[in-house]
Amino acid sequence: MARTVNEEEFTAKRNEILDRAQRHIDTKGYEQMSIQDIRRELGMSNGAFYHYFDSKAALLAAYIERGQDDLDKVFRAIVEDPSLSARDKFQRFFATLNRTRRKEQALLADLIRVWFADDNAIVREKTDEVIVWRRAPLLNAIVHQGVQEGVFTTPYPDQAGQLILSITRGMGNVVLKLILAFEQEPDALHSIDEIVAASAAMAEAIERVLGSSVRVLDRPDAQAVKGWMVALSRTAEHTLT
Numbered sequence: 001m002a003r004t005v006n007e008e009e010f011t012a013k014r015n016e017i018l019d020r021a022q023r024h025i026d027t028k029g030y031e032q033m034s035i036q037d038i039r040r041e042l043g044m045s046n047g048a049f050y051h052y053f054d055s056k057a058a059l060l061a062a063y064i065e066r067g068q069d070d071l072d073k074v075f076r077a078i079v080e081d082p083s084l085s086a087r088d089k090f091q092r093f094f095a096t097l098n099r100t101r102r103k104e105q106a107l108l109a110d111l112i113r114v115w116f117a118d119d120n121a122i123v124r125e126k127t128d129e130v131i132v133w134r135r136a137p138l139l140n141a142i143v144h145q146g147v148q149e150g151v152f153t154t155p156y157p158d159q160a161g162q163l164i165l166s167i168t169r170g171m172g173n174v175v176l177k178l179i180l181a182f183e184q185e186p187d188a189l190h191s192i193d194e195i196v197a198a199s200a201a202m203a204e205a206i207e208r209v210l211g212s213s214v215r216v217l218d219r220p221d222a223q224a225v226k227g228w229m230v231a232l233s234r235t236a237e238h239t240l241t
Helices: 007-028 035-042 047-049 056-079 086-103 105-115 118-149 157-184 192-210 222-241
Strands: none
Touching: 007 035, 035 047, 035 105, 047 086, 086 118, 105 157, 118 157, 157 192, 192 222
């Protein structure tokens, strides 16, 4: 008769697997990470491993979701800071996101190709759902404050967070695909112009959702985008060699 694993044991073993996966991702990248290597290092059978993660894609989704915990603590601290105006909170929220993306260039470069593979469509959808579930209430709180302060005029503050995240996730995917195209064809400078336009359109759409009469989000220029994309492409080359 198989031993019953309680929730605490299950969570501990799941985190142990994720810790080992993170080491592999950090040292050789996601694509080169092998479930067999992780399984052997932990002394697990195939069946035991798949009790926790039924695929490599599911392991990736859990890895990304766990990485949101520390980020969400920063977001919560911003939202709960009584000294900040709603506009300051909103700008800091997105500035934090941008800093995180710059910090994780290596991981983004490694994942950008596999993330858009057809096999990972369900993983992408589930990850997006988790992010919306975590962050929409935080954005809603900022928007409510902004309405009270008179800087935002949306009549739908309780729906604003979900709308904003739908915009950022959708346009974010557009930008990532353009980056992938640039990686494959570095001379395609039109990709940079398209990224600048997509980023500006995203910012304007968000400001319209807020009902803000002034700019709330920065728009990157072509030079900034090119620098970021070149750095990302070099990181990708380093990761794959």
